[in-house]
Amino acid sequence: MSKLPPYALLLATLCAVVAVVVAQAPTTIVACGTPALLAVLTSTRGRRTFARRLIATAPLLVVALLLRWLEHAPTRELLLPALRVASAVAWASCLSTWLAPPALHAALRSLGAPSAFVELIAHTRRFAIQLVATASDAWNAATLRAGTSSARATLGTVGQVAGVIVVRAFDRAECVAIAGALRGRDFAEETSLEESLAAPSQGFPR
Amino acid sequence: MSAIELFAPEIAYGHGAPVLSGVSLRVEVGEVVAVLGGNGVGKTALLRFIAGLLPRRGGRCSIAGVEVRSARRAVQQSVGLVVQDPNDQLLGTRVRDDVELGPRNLGMSKAERDERVERALATVGISALAEREIESLSLGERKRTSLAGVLAMAPRVLLLDEPTAGLDPDGERALCETLRRLAATGITQIVATHAIDLVPHFATRALLLADGGVIADGPCREVLQRIDLLERARLRRPWPVELWARALKERVSTVTMTMEEVLPCLTTASS
Numbered sequence: 001m002s003k004l005p006p007y008a009l010l011l012a013t014l015c016a017v018v019a020v021v022v023a024q025a026p027t028t029i030v031a032c033g034t035p036a037l038l039a040v041l042t043s044t045r046g047r048r049t050f051a052r053r054l055i056a057t058a059p060l061l062v063v064a065l066l067l068r069w070l071e072h073a074p075t076r077e078l079l080l081p082a083l084r085v086a087s088a089v090a091w092a093s094c095l096s097t098w099l100a101p102p103a104l105h106a107a108l109r110s111l112g113a114p115s116a117f118v119e120l121i122a123h124t125r126r127f128a129i130q131l132v133a134t135a136s137d138a139w140n141a142a143t144l145r146a147g148t149s150s151a152r153a154t155l156g157t158v159g160q161v162a163g164v165i166v167v168r169a170f171d172r173a174e175c176v177a178i179a180g181a182l183r184g185r186d187f188a189e190e191t192s193l194e195e196s197l198a199a200p201s202q203g204f205p206r
Numbered sequence: 207m208s209a210i211e212l213f214a215p216e217i218a219y220g221h222g223a224p225v226l227s228g229v230s231l232r233v234e235v236g237e238v239v240a241v242l243g244g245n246g247v248g249k250t251a252l253l254r255f256i257a258g259l260l261p262r263r264g265g266r267c268s269i270a271g272v273e274v275r276s277a278r279r280a281v282q283q284s285v286g287l288v289v290q291d292p293n294d295q296l297l298g299t300r301v302r303d304d305v306e307l308g309p310r311n312l313g314m315s316k317a318e319r320d321e322r323v324e325r326a327l328a329t330v331g332i333s334a335l336a337e338r339e340i341e342s343l344s345l346g347e348r349k350r351t352s353l354a355g356v357l358a359m360a361p362r363v364l365l366l367d368e369p370t371a372g373l374d375p376d377g378e379r380a381l382c383e384t385l386r387r388l389a390a391t392g393i394t395q396i397v398a399t400h401a402i403d404l405v406p407h408f409a410t411r412a413l414l415l416a417d418g419g420v421i422a423d424g425p426c427r428e429v430l431q432r433i434d435l436l437e438r439a440r441l442r443r444p445w446p447v448e449l450w451a452r453a454l455k456e457r458v459s460t461v462t463m464t465m466e467e468v469l470p471c472l473t474t475a476s477s
Contacts, residue, residue, distance in 0.1 A: 138294050140289075141295040143278070144257060144280060146308055147307075149278070149312065150311075
């Protein structure tokens with residue numbers, strides 16, 4: 001797979017994910033997901049990535065299953081969302097095993113994705129990493145304050161850690177906005193760099 | 207019995223490469239150890255390892271003779287950890303709520319909780335902030351609140367990660383004073399820091415980390431004058447030690463560690 005150009009790997013993954021989402025038969029979804037699953041399970045890194053992402057999507061699966069259960073849907077219908085999520089996660093894990101973030105961004109650019117979109121993807125990843133670190137730190141701190149000593153305490157800790165994550169997410173978003181503004185983001189939106197440089201200096205650093 | 211006995215062939219985050227190797231440490235009850243080293247050298251990893259937050263790769267870490275392999279066991283052995291960024295540690299909406307969190311999780315009665323909270327707030331000098339919203343606190347106040355939250359758990363071993371980072375001089379002084387008072391009550395402390403000038407004010411022993419391991423372990427007075435080791439750890443000597451080494455060494459035999467030790471020597475030297 002590593003011999004294929006990054007954009008081909010990205011395109012193949014996107015096609016596979018779309019197929020997984022639109023397929024209606026469980027066998028088709030399994031058929032679409034199996035190659036990715038096999039590929040991802042062959043390496044230790046792939047297995048870890050897949051496991052981590054599967055755990056991250058667990059709440060999604062629970063909600064999907066709950067909704068189906070409340071609607072008294074047949075078991076077969078409960079299976080479909082679970083298979084779709086697992087297959088899509090397998091493909092996403094494959095992609096991040098094959099391509100490092102810079103290669104993925106390059107692949108997106110070579111497929112004609114707007115640079116703003118690529119930047120959004122890069123920042124989203126960075127944001128997610130920071131939030132995971134925050135969640136981990138907050139959870140550890142709560143654990144060391146007996147936050148998992150009982151079921152009731154654990155439930156409370158889950159809520160508190162979720163609160164911390166939300167608050168920190170807003171904090172960081174605000175910091176990023178301020179940092180962007182102070183580094184000329186708003187200025188760049190109003191006028192291009194060439195125009196700015198061509199204009200008589202009004203304190204703009206050249 | 208030692209407060210902490212640790213032998214770790216490897217300390218690593220998750221399944222990654224080891225951050226530290228071959229760490230061996232024995233800390234006595236009431237001892238205050240400063241863990242020193244540049245950024246990314248493994249100070250935080252060492253604290254987390256002691257708190258049972260990192261996976262064990264052989265070796266052992268025992269607190270008061272009981273092996274600690276998980277954070278739950280660390281809680282049972284009264285280990286407290288104050289993380290570097292208080293925003294990651296403060297889980298309540300008001301100061302009192304946050305400090306009360308640990309005692310409540312331990313299932314204490316209201317009276318016991320109140321007593322613990324009042325004592326912890328008084329120890330760090332923030333009793334007046336008890337009803338304040340967390341969001342309205344300054345960084346220094348947040349740091350104190352996070353320390354109070356851990357103290358409310360009545361720890362026997364206190365691990366502090368960069369407790370002085372971001373504090374103003376007044377905050378630094380107050381923190382050093384608090385750490386000294388806690389040591390006097392018999393609480394063992396391990397303080398990760400690179401605030402080298404402050405170390406002699408609260409620590410009696412220094413552990414120097416560099417190149418993936420411990421390169422020096424001994425009394426502050428000995429370790430903090432070893433310029434070769436400090437430079438290897440991307441640090442420098444505290445200014446009173448530097449002053450002694452450059453200007454007073456010929457006339458004063460004992461190394462000076464603090465302003466209080468330097469002043470009489472300067473007076474003697476000038477006369």
